[in-house]
Amino acid sequence: MRMTSAVRSAKRAPLLQVVKSAVATIGAWLIAGWLIPGPLPVFAAIAALLVVLPSVNQSFTKAIERSLGVIVGVVIATGLSLLLGPQSWVVLLAIVVAMLVAWAFRATPGMGNQVAISAMLVLALGSSSPQYALDRILETLIGVAIGIIVNALIVPPVLTAPARRDLGLLRAEIAASLDRLATALPTAQTPAQLQGLMVEARLLRPMLAAAEASITAGEEALTLNPRRSQRGELVEMRALLSTLSPIVTQVIGMTRAYFDHYDDSIADEPTVHAIAEQLHRAGHDVRLAVQVADVAPEPSSETSTIPALTAPLRVKPPASGHWILIGSLMEDLRRIRGNLVGED
Template sequence: MRITAAIRSAKRAPLLQVVKSAIATIAAWLLAGWVVPGQLPVFAAIAALLVVQPSVNQSLTKGLERSIGVVAGVTIAMLLGMLFGSSGWIMLLAVLVSLLVAWAFRASSGTGNQVAISAMLVMAIGSISAQYAFARIVETLIGAAIGIIVNALIVPPTLVAPARRDLGLLGAELAASLDRLAAALPSVQTPAQLHDLILQARLLRPMRDAAEASISAGEESLTLNPRRSAHRSELREMRTMLDRISPVVTQVIGMTRAYFDHYDDTIAAEPAAAAIAEQLRRAGHDVRLAAQVAEVAPESLALTTAIPALTTPLVLRAPASDHWILIGSLMEDLRRIHGELAGEA
């Protein structure tokens, strides 16, 4: 693994996030220095810097972790310092005790690490008096509060655009997979074409997972967000669409796999193949329609009509004996797709 891959992110953080972190850090430093004079307000600056997160809810969580960790760590350092002094081995003892206390109370990893770091910092750069410990706690609370306030008031982040993008890509690829399978059914396929068909269908699963993660992140970003009312209904429609087409993703992958496993050149001549292909094209149309209704469809997904095309289940006569397993499997999956897209599942 390259060293740069371990220290660099896949994408750059928004510049606004950097600006907000800087504003919160400077404001916390100035305010804490005024409220608690005498020491450099390092704890306040660190708290503000760590608390500015990609969402207001994450900022609140990080603020609680930081505050509780500092209170516990400073208290442990003060008690150990009063009992044993401030020699080097006492600092190591403070770290050990802090980790054990965090483990005993089942604290999160962030809180547990914060307890140990705070205890070590207090013993390394400060004194062990109760007055100093109280000042550092107040300083940390000021920094955490400023970080939360800055993140909530200065364009609080709403991760709606990534959710719309990923869901739109999923809808486009799902409709394309339905069209590809529809084009393949009534025609003879080469081994290379069959492998390409199944590989493209399998790409739907990670795309669905990415859309799920993006929508969840978007919902989380609206928690405690002052701008949530403007985006809540939009994300609700996206969640509804994802819940609607997720089973269709499973069915399309299954249909493509069944076609791949049971393929032979005589399937193209099977009358049911052309009929199923037509239904698959209609299903692709309805997936595009669902994407446009949820306002996540890319501009390339043009529709010829806004009326659902997959209106009634397909009824076929019995297929040839060599193909009844495949045709039956495709028909069952098509029935489920119809139920999902028609809201009858």
């Protein structure tokens, strides 16, 4: 099982990505071979293959890394060959020098490997003449250019759907957590129920991270992408995530405070019943905020279009010894309302 997971991805790459890579590689091979007669255009084909990535922005970044790596590697190989002659051990020396140069300039791992590979290929496959080195550099530039063009023209990815899905799921779980806490407050709870309440609240953290990653991926996919019409939608999603993110912290904090300070007499505290009602209203407004932004995966027919948290909750000091818990719940509820209505 471990060996299989080491060589197989959990998710299959889209077939379109394979098609784009093949088109870019073939195109780079044919065009570079036509423009630069001589050895097989291996550098162009490799460059095009490596540059076709899931987004145009990633392709552009990879193209810069690839081009600079090839230029530095070719220059190192040519210089060492002219200085030391066509000796077999010069290939090994060029690899070591290339790695040290990349390390000295703090190059990325990808660029460092590219410098060493380019130096080795130049010495192993061809001559050390300046003209040969120049041809390989031009060949690489042709390959990366074709890779970027193909990636931009053949249905560039627009990753707004995963961001919309993950943000909608986060919304649903925040509202559900608020409702679960609201239902638990005025009733007696068993230790198992309290533990389950805490576990479910903590699940908000990975869901928040997933929504953040999806929105970031969507923003990256639209950078340098000709299909930028959905950029405004991602801006709205980012703003909504900024609203929901602190609410996640507050919901987990409220659940934790209830878990830590629970005793059976809490359900008899009049203020707790009022807070429970406000938590249900907060869950309603969380659902409403996401529906207004049009990112809910399935609009809820049970959610009205009128905000429920229309005014802050005002209560008298608790009559029992639960003032620490009541104060903590009230403060977090105040912050949730402030985030939803834009006061914080």
